[in-house]
Amino acid sequence: MSLARRDVLRGLGLAALAAPLAACATGRSATPAPSATASAAATSAANPFGVQAASPLEVVIFSGGNSDKYAVDLHEAAYSKAYPQAKIKHVATQKVGTQLRPRFIAGDAPDVVNNSGPEALDLQSLVAEGHLADLTPLFAAPSLAFPGKTVRETLVGGVYENSLIDGVPRVLQYTVAHRALWYNAKLFQAKGWTAPRTWAEFTALGEKAKAEGIALFAYPGQVGPFYQLWNLVYSAAKIGGNKVIVDIDNLADGAWKADAVLQAVTAWAKLQKDYGDPAYFGLDHTQTQVKQLQDKVLFYPCGSWLENEMAKDKPDTFEYAIAPVPSITAADALPYEAIMIGVSEAFFVSAKGENPQGGLEYLRLMLSREGARGYTEMTRNLTVVNGVVDGLKLTSAVESAARAQEAAGQNTITDARFEGWYKELFDYGQTQTNSVMAGRITPAEFCANMQKKADDLKGDSSIAKQTR
Template identity: 80%
Template sequence: MSHTPSEPNRREVLRRIGLAALAAGPGAGLLSACATGGSATPTASGAASAVPTSAANPLGVDSAKQLEVVIFSGGNGDGYATKLHEVLYSKAHPKAKINHVATQKVGTQLRPRFISGDTPDVVNNSGPEALDLQTLVAEGHVADLTPLFEVPSLADPAKTVRETLVGGVYENSLIDGVPRVLQYTVAHRALWYNAKLFAKRGWQAPKTWQEFTALGEEAKKDGVALFAYPGQVGPFYQLWNLVYSAAKIGGNKVIVDIDNLADGAWQADAVLKAVTAWADVQRDFGDKAYLGLDHTQTQIKHLQDKVLFYPCGSWLENEMAKDKPAGFDYALAPVPSVTGADAMPYEAIMVGVSEAFFVGAKGKNPQGGMEYLRQMLSREGARGYTEMTKNLTVVNGVVEGLELTSAVRSAARAQEAAGQHIITDARFETWYKELFDHGQTQTNAVMSGRVTPEQFCAEMQKKADELKADSAIVKQTRSV
């Protein structure tokens, strides 16, 4: 089935989440369907809710049923669930007991449960051990979220849930043409640096690769690494960085071809140039010691100004809030232009949606699971999440008046500067988890110098070709 995302235009995402005025310049202030009834709500497994739907209960939730919620307790912790979203659900359904499970090992903890049939109702499928959604869908474990997207929104009852969300959210939910996953946050993936350090040293974020490496030479004199990523827990940070840098060189078609398992996609000239450029930076300005560290250890080094640039997503500031010193202000920079003929300008950054949630189709309370997501997408649920985690959600126009951090402001301004030059999100992480996991291993191999960039590309292409030839694997396609 075709999977066609909707890329945001110059002001679309900022406008829809209430940040259009923010990017206008320093000092700018923040900008400010009908209910169904009478019928039962079908679930993905074909069963129907025993509770009739109504304006007050459009998903037909049995308020007496227990709800189990599994949250990945990573950079955002799990307090937003226990202190906000679960509280909202309890207010709406006070008789329901909520079983809260927090874990940093989603796959290890949940895979045996799905095999045994002990399925949770809501899963925050994030982190290095995220479950393979394609496999779960094939086994009938992931609910069809069509009812959720079509019911009235709590953020704006005059609109459906789908109508209140940032463009691209619904498109990103589709697996085999059916909405299966809710991506809850707006994510910016680029390079993060200390704005206070750069101001103190009189440095500007480099726009060209020559400026980037020149800064690396200067930093090297002080024993500072130009760049680092965590090789133990978080090699996917750099895998993303390689793929999005390749898109900058060759355009978004590079990512579309990778996602579509197109012949030779991983051996395209743009991919080879991106991998070569980053491998050279690691060799000349990096420190192999970081390959043995996890993400928290590496991020501490970054906060200590022992690393200038760190590739990560918008959750970084909140993840390190307790450790961030007064002399550090997170700021986002696009990847410098790698060649003089890049298809996309320097300002281009990756803006997408992330933080995946799904409902267990074979759980004891799938209607309650969808209602939980609906509460998350309410004005109170979305606004509160941003206040607690410093991350923007996909709900339109709910952050008016919030005091935002330097990282969020920087990301919003970078997005505005990018305009229509948005690097599309890669989908193979969700579509073909085996390929993504293989990519992490190969990323560490090429960045440590154990294989050449050419070998990296060949190994990735070999794995992609294997998956393409495997008739047991359902294939996904996208056009843009």
């Protein structure tokens, strides 16, 4: 049954989407970013940032699960309509870091960057070098979606809090993300199976799947092990509460050695050993996702962009549905229904680009009614702009995520932020995840290794520290 629009987005204004962030920094201070209005035109209500009408604009888009067509057809088209004299350079890439890092070093920064994918840039390093523009003017600007409101007043809870680095808004997260386990609802219906609520039910289903030659669970060991790293951390939070994630993000002493982390890693490593398939360690995310579409994998840990990413390959026999991670222990701090609901798909404006004013306006156009509604139509993902998709026919995956969100209520798992704050730790975590899931190290060794890496970063005075 299709959910009404008000039901789909009922919870999207809740502060529980992301815990408030009180960011501060220690260690080296960031290089002051140039003013985004240094060479601006006169400002007005229609042109709050002082965009120079003829200034060119360069936009770099991560062409992953959401492709880059939305940028060309929607947001860049809207910018061209507003500033027809401005030439737009569009760059699509799946290697954001590889392609852009040399350009930032050389002083040739693009104006707008969609910083996503496995090679996303280290935002903290960019801030330290003064490359990320202050987005305060954007959040305070008049909304193009709802006249009489500021941009910030139109956004779901957590967007502004997640934009902060060193206490300053630097990054716009554009979509609402639901991260949990995805499965084929049609297969489950045909088999008479239900999504497991407890770990015992999970392993029992694993026995049934194994009998039919199906892996209960898989994640991509190449170009995507962070999916499982997320899964481990969010599972630990389910056992021990959101403080587990907050402690990890804050580089708290012993955070990775917490009992909840060890229990989560132990449970998943054993599940992989008993019901997984080591062949998936050699596959990337697309290859693994195709295997799931072929019903060779039951559960896959990912975010709500998955359906759109696989739209061209998805057969009629497959219908994406989302399920929370089963309760791992009888004493889990969070109930079975708890899932991670947060904001994702990062965009930033280059402070040292040729047209930072145009970059801010580009983001404002993304947050317009047409820009946000059109994005949902094209990518099957909800944006962070509230109340702009009335009447849209939503897909089964979006409806399933909405039902899961409704069931979770206030019991949401907070998003882990060490990925953006300490990319070195996040990247190291991916290699350690593959090692423990493949049985090359024990869960205790995983926890010890991650803790040592976190401690090393904590002790490095050259790295700015964040707290929440």
